[in-house]
Amino acid sequence: MIDFLQMVVNGITVGSSYALMGLAMVIIYKTSEIPNFAQGEMALVTTYFTYMLLHSFGISLTVAFISALLFSFFLGCLLEFTILRRAKDPSILGMIVITIGLEMILMGFVSWKFGAEQKAMPFPITAYDSVVIGDIYISTLELLTCGVVLVLMIGLFIFFKYSKLGVAMKATQQNSTAARLMGIRANRVLMITWGISSVVGGIAGLLIAPVVMQPYMMWDPLLKGFAAAVMGGMTSLPGAVFGAYLLGIVENLFGGYVSIEFKSVVAFAVIVLVLCIKPSGLFARHYVKKV
Amino acid sequence: MDMKRNYYEDVQLFSSGVVIFWFAALMVFLAAFPFLFKNYFVYVANYIAINIIVVIGLNILVGYTGLISLGHAGFFAIGAYSTIIFMTRLALPFLVALPLGALVAALFGFLLGLPALRLEGPYLTIATLGFGLTVTQVIGKIELFGGRQGLHTPDLVIGPWHLDNDRSFYYLVVFITFLMVIFARNLIKTRVGRAFIAIRDADIAAETMGVNLVYYKTLSFAISAFYAGVAGGLYAFVLRYIEPEIFSLLMSIMFLAMVVVGGLGSIMGAIVGAVLLSWLDLQLRNILSIPYLGQWLEKLSASYFSITGVSNIQFILFGSIMVFIMLFEPLGIFGIWIRIKKYWKTWPF
Numbered sequence: 173m174i175d176f177l178q179m180v181v182n183g184i185t186v187g188s189s190y191a192l193m194g195l196a197m198v199i200i201y202k203t204s205e206i207p208n209f210a211q212g213e214m215a216l217v218t219t220y221f222t223y224m225l226l227h228s229f230g231i232s233l234t235v236a237f238i239s240a241l242l243f244s245f246f247l248g249c250l251l252e253f254t255i256l257r258r259a260k261d262p263s264i265l266g267m268i269v270i271t272i273g274l275e276m277i278l279m280g281f282v283s284w285k286f287g288a289e290q291k292a293m294p295f296p297i298t299a300y301d302s303v304v305i306g307d308i309y310i311s312t313l314e315l316l317t318c319g320v321v322l323v324l325m326i327g328l329f330i331f332f333k334y335s336k337l338g339v340a341m342k343a344t345q346q347n348s349t350a351a352r353l354m355g356i357r358a359n360r361v362l363m364i365t366w367g368i369s370s371v372v373g374g375i376a377g378l379l380i381a382p383v384v385m386q387p388y389m390m391w392d393p394l395l396k397g398f399a400a401a402v403m404g405g406m407t408s409l410p411g412a413v414f415g416a417y418l419l420g421i422v423e424n425l426f427g428g429y430v431s432i433e434f435k436s437v438v439a440f441a442v443i444v445l446v447l448c449i450k451p452s453g454l455f456a457r458h459y460v461k462k463v
Numbered sequence: 464m465d466m467k468r469n470y471y472e473d474v475q476l477f478s479s480g481v482v483i484f485w486f487a488a489l490m491v492f493l494a495a496f497p498f499l500f501k502n503y504f505v506y507v508a509n510y511i512a513i514n515i516i517v518v519i520g521l522n523i524l525v526g527y528t529g530l531i532s533l534g535h536a537g538f539f540a541i542g543a544y545s546t547i548i549f550m551t552r553l554a555l556p557f558l559v560a561l562p563l564g565a566l567v568a569a570l571f572g573f574l575l576g577l578p579a580l581r582l583e584g585p586y587l588t589i590a591t592l593g594f595g596l597t598v599t600q601v602i603g604k605i606e607l608f609g610g611r612q613g614l615h616t617p618d619l620v621i622g623p624w625h626l627d628n629d630r631s632f633y634y635l636v637v638f639i640t641f642l643m644v645i646f647a648r649n650l651i652k653t654r655v656g657r658a659f660i661a662i663r664d665a666d667i668a669a670e671t672m673g674v675n676l677v678y679y680k681t682l683s684f685a686i687s688a689f690y691a692g693v694a695g696g697l698y699a700f701v702l703r704y705i706e707p708e709i710f711s712l713l714m715s716i717m718f719l720a721m722v723v724v725g726g727l728g729s730i731m732g733a734i735v736g737a738v739l740l741s742w743l744d745l746q747l748r749n750i751l752s753i754p755y756l757g758q759w760l761e762k763l764s765a766s767y768f769s770i771t772g773v774s775n776i777q778f779i780l781f782g783s784i785m786v787f788i789m790l791f792e793p794l795g796i797f798g799i800w801i802r803i804k805k806y807w808k809t810w811p812f
Binding site: 201205207258259260261263265266268269270272273274275276277278279280281283284285286287288289391395398399402406433434436437439440441443444447448451452453 | 593716775
């Protein structure tokens with residue numbers, strides 16, 4: 173029983189980092205219907221930027237973090253403004269290819285600049301101190317990640333529901349022509365969406381960095397986060413978080429009881445199964461195109 | 464582009480004498496290639512030819528049927544492994560094992576095509592991507608496939624010939640590539656190919672006109688996987704040694720990049736894309752040995768970047784090519800060619 177609970181808790185903590193990446197992808201997909209493969213590498217650039225500030229320039233932690241989040245906001249805006257907006261008659265395939273291209277550019281740039289070896293992020297909270305609750309161990313970093321996910325999710329929910337900008341984003345997604353007629357600058361809203369999403373992804377990157385920090389560090393969270401978002405329906409924020417926790421838990425239970433070897437692929441098997449039953453994910457209403 | 468006046472003009476293989484001339488010239492060049500160039504270039508040619516096969520297969524799926532796959536490295540791996548297994552365990556000759564291996568890949572393509580019937584856009588992307596990752600992981604865990612250690616290819620003997628070097632293997636690869644290209648080109652002109660194109664342009668309209676979506680979508684996946692399987696089987700013999708790590712997500716991305724750069728929905732485009740990007744890929748692996756540019760990059764890296772990560776420039780370059788092609792010419796190099804041709808056709812008017 174303790175084993176089981178420990179595995180579930182581990183699943184939730186792993187799921188938290190997937191959830192952040194999933195949230196970031198959902199935010200962009202909600203407004204612009206672009207599955208953003210560059211999300212992970214945008215986070216990677218933010219993480220290495222923070223590392224550079226802390227390591228090479230010796231800036232204090234708070235200042236570095238705040239400037240990193242600002243940087244990631246501008247990075248997101250910049251990518252949208254300079255590249256995504258310029259796409260001619262964008263199709264889904266075209267957008268996927270552009271974001272994959274961006275991903276390769278950013279990753280190539282980071283690995284060129286910093287090399288492929290593992291870096292140590294100077295970070296006060298590590299994955300090696302743990303808190304014991306009952307008989308269950310959670311590292312402080314994982315606790316922090318869970319907390320951040322909760323806060324972010326509630327914050328985003330309030331933002332999308334009550335703030336003017338959030339409602340404008342929803343409006344742009346539902347019908348961008350009508351939104352423009354109502355006086356919303358759809359382009360600018362999209363740009364800000366990218367910025368926000370980039371910040372959420374960047375936070376994920378910063379929280380993963382103390383455990384593993386090398387140019388490939390964001391691939392696994394990105395793919396799992398994407399899978400989680402797809403499972404939740406790609407347009408639903410709670411869906412993405414739920415999907416992420418579900419994936420994390422299933423993965424850990426599978427690893428514990430069935431086979432540790434296939435742990436990393438079980439997520440994708442679950443995804444394919446879920447999509448076979450509910451093609452639009454668990455939380456999105458299935459939309460049938462009418463002629 | 465050109466005005467087609469009747470059906471037979473559309474299906475004929477050579478539309479004019481000029482085309483026949485260039486075709487003959489290409490054939491002579493391909494036949495003479497191993498005598499004209501060094502061993503390394505023959506190896507490069509084999510590598511490119513194999514990529515051409517995969518990319519044409521992927522183009523049938525992505526460019527003609529309008530579906531998407533980020534899991535083609537998976538089919539590639541299945542083709543490679545099953546060809547070797549058929550040869551070593553069942554002692555089948557290569558020319559039997561290769562199509563059988565490709566058929567195994569096609570079977571998996573059919574299976575992946577089933578969930579793909581209900582999926583589109585990002586959903587289909589993640590499903591195929593997951594398939595590709597799963598295949599390499601699973602292969603790496605199975606003892607029969609050599610696990611992480613990988614497999615060595617057996618000797619390649621066809622009839623009286625013992626194909627033990629790149630030069631002799633070259634003719635086999637080029638011949639098979641030629642067959643696959645012609646097959647794809649003819650397939651597109653048939654009922655099946657037109658059904659694919661109809662599905663890409665408007666699947667609901669196609670279905671109302673009597674195109675069986677279930678049949679043709681899974682068929683498209685199966686054919687595409689068959690191509691990848693054939694290429695995989697050949698690739699194993701180019702490398703002479705395969706391990707699961709080779710068939711990574713990056714490989715799937717590269718295949719997709721080749722399709723997009725060459726031109727969606729065009730056989731010639733696929734060939735050009737495959738040739739260009741595979742050649743760039745091989746060249747950029749040792750970027751520092753390129754004259755002038757290499758030294759400049761070395762200095763630049765030493766002062767501003769890291770010297771160990773200099774090979775990552777190839778990712779920057781590939782990424783930029785993908786982004787710029789999509790931004791400025793969504794039909795790829797083939798689209799550029801069409802535009803040039805259109806412009807000069809009526810020149811000076």
